Amino acid sequence: MRFLKKTLVALSLLVLFPISAYAETESSTVSDNAAVASTEQSTPVQDQSADNTVGDSSAPADATMASGTENSETKDVQKAQDKTVDQIEKETGVKKSSDPIGNEQDTDKIREMLKDESMKSIISSSEVDDYTDQQLLNAMTVCVRISTDTYGLDVGGYARILQALYKDNTLSWDKIQNILNYNPSNYTNAIEMADQIDSLQAYLAALYPSNSSFMPIRQMSNQELTNVLKHISPIQEKMIGTDGDFFPGIIAWIARYSKDDAIRNGTAANTTTSTTEESTTASTTQSAENKAPVKNDTDKKDDKGGFLPKTGEERRTWLTVAGVIILALIAFIMIRRNRKK
Numbered sequence: 001m002r003f004l005k006k007t008l009v010a011l012s013l014l015v016l017f018p019i020s021a022y023a024e025t026e027s028s029t030v031s032d033n034a035a036v037a038s039t040e041q042s043t044p045v046q047d048q049s050a051d052n053t054v055g056d057s058s059a060p061a062d063a064t065m066a067s068g069t070e071n072s073e074t075k076d077v078q079k080a081q082d083k084t085v086d087q088i089e090k091e092t093g094v095k096k097s098s099d100p101i102g103n104e105q106d107t108d109k110i111r112e113m114l115k116d117e118s119m120k121s122i123i124s125s126s127e128v129d130d131y132t133d134q135q136l137l138n139a140m141t142v143c144v145r146i147s148t149d150t151y152g153l154d155v156g157g158y159a160r161i162l163q164a165l166y167k168d169n170t171l172s173w174d175k176i177q178n179i180l181n182y183n184p185s186n187y188t189n190a191i192e193m194a195d196q197i198d199s200l201q202a203y204l205a206a207l208y209p210s211n212s213s214f215m216p217i218r219q220m221s222n223q224e225l226t227n228v229l230k231h232i233s234p235i236q237e238k239m240i241g242t243d244g245d246f247f248p249g250i251i252a253w254i255a256r257y258s259k260d261d262a263i264r265n266g267t268a269a270n271t272t273t274s275t276t277e278e279s280t281t282a283s284t285t286q287s288a289e290n291k292a293p294v295k296n297d298t299d300k301k302d303d304k305g306g307f308l309p310k311t312g313e314e315r316r317t318w319l320t321v322a323g324v325i326i327l328a329l330i331a332f333i334m335i336r337r338n339r340k341k
Contacts, residue, residue: 149207171213224258225254
């Protein structure tokens with residue numbers, strides 16, 4: 001009898017131990033899978049956060065690059081402006097004046113200015129007396145127009161124009177007065193002048209002939225002059241956009257670039273245009289990269305989720321019920337045998 005009891009107890013332990021171990025294994029597996037799922041869910045969020053951080057950190061870099069490009073363009077335009085003024089000053093012998101002569105119409109005052117002590121190296125008093133009042137006024141008209149085309153001229157510049165008209169005879173008032181209706185300053189951009197290239201050619205030939213003793217400009221073909229205008233156009237646009245003004249006047253720029261073979265032939269790259277295009281390309285590329293959608297791992301999470309048990313509680317419940325039933329059967333058998341004895 002005792003042997004039978006020991007046998008039943010041993011059998012019950014043998015049956016219950018694997019069941020209990022299996023239940024614990026299932027529980028452990030559920031916990032491990034849940035931890036893995038939690039880690040996988042948190043990883044895309046961290047990755048996305050990192051991507052956003054990288055995207056945000058690139059914004060200051062873009063701003064810095066744009067600012068550097070802007071400064072470079074401004075410096076290029078300033079250099080071009082300074083070189084243009086310097087060249088005109090060397091050719092005319094007249095410095096850019098902070099006190100231009102203006103449009104003086106009083107011939108007595110004009111003579112007085114020309115006879116000033118500071119003017120003796122340019123024009124003598126006797127030469128001044130030889131000019132008629134009308135000649136003085138004609139020269140003033142030309143001086144005002146050239147000041148608009150280039151930069152403000154002082155009384156020294158006026159004296160040089162007067163001599164070019166009526167002493168050197170390298171300028172003709174008859175030709176000039178017939179073309180004064182054409183005004184280069186009426187155009188908002190140099191390239192617009194290409195539509196009336198013949199009028200511009202006549203204007204240059206009258207006021208700035210290649211043999212002028214004041215400010216000669218090289219005679220160019222229509223295509224060469226158009227190429228020069230195309231080169232000036234983006235510089236003018238940039239300068240007006242930055243400073244609100246284009247200085248010196250358009251004719252000064254034409255005079256300068258008419259001496260550049262590459263620009264006349266249309267083979268010179270414009271620094272300002274090239275820099276602007278590179279900046280625009282870089283900004284567009286960076287913008288596209290920043291707007292690219294961030295790849296997520298939702299599909300991967302769904303696939304991996306299919307291998308995880310939805311819950312471990314149901315399996316452990318059945319195992320417990322099975323164990324209770326087995327214990328009940330053993331108890332029933334033992335009680336029944338005791339009654340028979």
